[in-house]
Amino acid sequence: MTDISLEKEQKIADELERTFPNLTARVRRARRVMASLEKELIPSVLVHAKDNLGFHHLSHMSVVDWIEDEHFEMVYTLWNHEKRVQLTIKTMISRDNATMANIDTIWRQANTYQREMREMFGIEFPGFVGEKDFLLEDWDEMPPMRRDFDTMEYANKTYFSRPGREDAQDVRDTISKRNGEEVPDFAKKYSREK
Amino acid sequence: MPNDKNSQKIVDMITGFARSNSLFMLAYGTGCGDIEIPPAMTSRYDWERFGYRKMATPRQADVLLISGYLATKTLKRVIRSYEQMQEPKYVIGFGSCTINGGMYWDSYNTINMLDHYIPVDVYINGCMPRPEAVMSGLFELQEMIKRGDANGAQKYRENLEWYRANQKKIIKNWKMPDYNW
Amino acid sequence: MREKATTLYLGPQHPGITGNMMVKLKVEGDTIQSASTHVGYLHRGFEKLMERRNWLQSFTILCRICVPEPDPNEENFARAVESIEGREVPERAKWIRAMVLELARIGTYLLWFAGQSGSAGLYTMGQWSIGDRDYILDLFEELTGGRIYHMYIWPGGVRRDLPKGFKDKVLQTMDYLEKRLVQYDKLMFDNTIFQKRAKGIGWIDPAKAIEWGVVGAPLRAAGIASDVRKDDPYEIYDKLDFELGHATTSDVWGRSQVRRFEIEQSINMVRQIMDKMPEGEYYNRIPNPMKWEVPPGEAYVKTESARGEFGFYVVSDGSNKPRRVHVKGPAYVHAVTLLEDLLKGANISDVSFIMNSLGTCPPEIER
Numbered sequence A: 001m002t003d004i005s006l007e008k009e010q011k012i013a014d015e016l017e018r019t020f021p022n023l024t025a026r027v028r029r030a031r032r033v034m035a036s037l038e039k040e041l042i043p044s045v046l047v048h049a050k051d052n053l054g055f056h057h058l059s060h061m062s063v064v065d066w067i068e069d070e071h072f073e074m075v076y077t078l079w080n081h082e083k084r085v086q087l088t089i090k091t092m093i094s095r096d097n098a099t100m101a102n103i104d105t106i107w108r109q110a111n112t113y114q115r116e117m118r119e120m121f122g123i124e125f126p127g128f129v130g131e132k133d134f135l136l137e138d139w140d141e142m143p144p145m146r147r148d149f150d151t152m153e154y155a156n157k158t159y160f161s162r163p164g165r166e167d168a169q170d171v172r173d174t175i176s177k178r179n180g181e182e183v184p185d186f187a188k189k190y191s192r193e194k
Numbered sequence B: 001m002p003n004d005k006n007s008q009k010i011v012d013m014i015t016g017f018a019r020s021n022s023l024f025m026l027a028y029g030t031g032c033g034d035i036e037i038p039p040a041m042t043s044r045y046d047w048e049r050f051g052y053r054k055m056a057t058p059r060q061a062d063v064l065l066i067s068g069y070l071a072t073k074t075l076k077r078v079i080r081s082y083e084q085m086q087e088p089k090y091v092i093g094f095g096s097c098t099i100n101g102g103m104y105w106d107s108y109n110t111i112n113m114l115d116h117y118i119p120v121d122v123y124i125n126g127c128m129p130r131p132e133a134v135m136s137g138l139f140e141l142q143e144m145i146k147r148g149d150a151n152g153a154q155k156y157r158e159n160l161e162w163y164r165a166n167q168k169k170i171i172k173n174w175k176m177p178d179y180n181w
Numbered sequence C: 001m002r003e004k005a006t007t008l009y010l011g012p013q014h015p016g017i018t019g020n021m022m023v024k025l026k027v028e029g030d031t032i033q034s035a036s037t038h039v040g041y042l043h044r045g046f047e048k049l050m051e052r053r054n055w056l057q058s059f060t061i062l063c064r065i066c067v068p069e070p071d072p073n074e075e076n077f078a079r080a081v082e083s084i085e086g087r088e089v090p091e092r093a094k095w096i097r098a099m100v101l102e103l104a105r106i107g108t109y110l111l112w113f114a115g116q117s118g119s120a121g122l123y124t125m126g127q128w129s130i131g132d133r134d135y136i137l138d139l140f141e142e143l144t145g146g147r148i149y150h151m152y153i154w155p156g157g158v159r160r161d162l163p164k165g166f167k168d169k170v171l172q173t174m175d176y177l178e179k180r181l182v183q184y185d186k187l188m189f190d191n192t193i194f195q196k197r198a199k200g201i202g203w204i205d206p207a208k209a210i211e212w213g214v215v216g217a218p219l220r221a222a223g224i225a226s227d228v229r230k231d232d233p234y235e236i237y238d239k240l241d242f243e244l245g246h247a248t249t250s251d252v253w254g255r256s257q258v259r260r261f262e263i264e265q266s267i268n269m270v271r272q273i274m275d276k277m278p279e280g281e282y283y284n285r286i287p288n289p290m291k292w293e294v295p296p297g298e299a300y301v302k303t304e305s306a307r308g309e310f311g312f313y314v315v316s317d318g319s320n321k322p323r324r325v326h327v328k329g330p331a332y333v334h335a336v337t338l339l340e341d342l343l344k345g346a347n348i349s350d351v352s353f354i355m356n357s358l359g360t361c362p363p364e365i366e367r
Helices: A007-019 A039-051 A110-121 A151-158 A172-179 B005-020 B032-041 B072-084 B131-147 B150-158 B160-170 C046-052 C056-064 C071-085 C091-118 C122-143 C166-189 C192-198 C217-221 C252-275 C331-343 C350-358 C362-366
Strands: A024-029 A032-036 A057-066 A071-080 A085-094 B021-025 B052-055 B063-067 B088-094 B122-124 C003-009 C024-028 C031-038 C298-307 C310-318 C324-327
Touching: A007 A024, A007 A032, A007 C091, A039 A071, A039 A085, A039 C331, A057 A110, A057 C298, A057 C310, A057 C324, A071 C310, A110 C331, A151 C046, B005 B131, B021 B131, B032 B063, B032 B131, B032 C122, B032 C217, B063 B072, B063 C362, B072 B160, B088 B131, B088 B150, B088 C217, B122 B131, B150 B160, C024 C350, C031 C122, C031 C331, C046 C056, C046 C324, C056 C324, C071 C091, C071 C298, C071 C310, C091 C166, C091 C252, C091 C298, C091 C350, C122 C166, C166 C192, C192 C252, C192 C350, C217 C252, C217 C310, C252 C350, C331 C350, C331 C362
Parallel strands: A032 A085, B021 B052, B021 B063, B063 B088, B088 B122
Antiparallel strands: A024 A032, A057 A071, A071 A085, C003 C024, C024 C031, C298 C310, C310 C324
């Protein structure tokens, strides 16, 4: 639909670019604005968006591991209840010794997200006090959500596995072969072994 | 007379009958299988007809229903709850994930085979098993108790070292009291 | 007289807790001084598992993220993939999706009735409403083949068309549920015990609610009309006529009023959908799932689930597997920072009462 005007979205993008010269903002579609900038500016942009632009609600906060380029991508998603616009703010941080500014003084629910990121990705937030354990207990391996952590290898090493369940493939053939069962006719057409 | 084989058999039969018809089940929703328990216990399926009731405390319960996958953190609590239960006690493994890991077979945080950590008397497969399947598992358990086959607790006592070794393999920080009923 | 403070561990094995989680309380007498939520008992690592599975295999596991209401997960994932890929969805599929989501909302609210009244000691309500929820599960079973996990809404449309005679069954069930609502009112909402327990308990400051990340029924009960279906309409919600629940008391009573009203609205919406649903295709076929590659891109999509805004952040790097799927359930905020705050100064017996009113669902916190 092209007849929807993107006026309010464009205004927000312009306003952001005017205030922060290093920031690039663009309108993706109706009700979606995206901005990317350097890591150092993140807290001030978030405070500006919250206090002056009306983005009071932190919808979501996430991190993506781009292991090939050796960085993490931090993503903050804000929502403006009056104008009904979603603002996505992105930044890159280095993958080794990953640190990021603590924002739980701006939104206190960021506390939970940051606890999870610290545990799952090993990102440190200087000045952040939150309880250490969140989802895992007595974990002494690499943070599990990093791309180089192999969950299957860990599971094979740690847990017992029932024979016949070696891979992610269809197990019906394996089970029937092991038990010497006859595969019924209706099931044969789904069988992988022709 | 008290040591007579036949009279012992009769006593066993009567205790089996009595036990199988008043089973108190520990209300510990350990996994997503817990969502099919409310339908099974309320008006439509109503398992109370068959002598099952939910019990809030492990020390007063007879049956431990493991409803679905177990994260390692939960496994520790399950073992502790199981060891607090007094004999006779029975375990039902509910859902595919207790049998072979089900959907989460390659996950870093869920165990795959429940019977390597605590003894399981009856398995109910499916993801998610229907309330009818739950009930049929419960009937199976009742039949086993009547026959005297549901002796998981005895197995646990006799092979405690093996179970403990398996448990300690994944629970790194083992700070639990020893229960010796 | 000074009372000594003690630590009380509520859960994970506790019948008053919604699901498998633990609240650690510091209490003096039976007044709570401070609370902290401990989760992780249900952590399965879905986000990691999806990195190992291709797009269609991811679709089959992610409905298991939230057990009481799995459909918003499927809807979110389907919509995220469609928006990255630019795949068209047939008109009829959109209507069917909205119908499934509304039926799921009614079912979840009925389950919530049982929890909310059970934590106040009204056990009859649970016997009734869970029994009635089964009629909705029967509809789902006929439509999708599964009672709890449907795996029905997938990228490109829905998996099956409506079976023959399904429309009449849905309308019959809606008529029945509408009649039952009157009896629920008598049993729960007109009950003095429930009213006395619910009024003034678990108060959220309306001025702070948005900033604290409150969503869904608790936010609407604070007098702020906010709903993803209205604010950021998806599927065909802009073509439906419905109102949002509204209350200003911002306590447990207000939240239960909002939910009670929204069941009525959902019943009406299902009727409208059945009336207006167009004929035609229900599925825009995806390529061979084993070779299906989604172009690089990302999307944050959200759906109004029964507990509030349910968000998915999906990133694709152009391969046949998702790069990252981040799930944000409403309970992620409600049950941790918000619950810890609301429990300060509350009575021990109100813990599960407040927890239920926020729609706490542990599996979506830890995934």
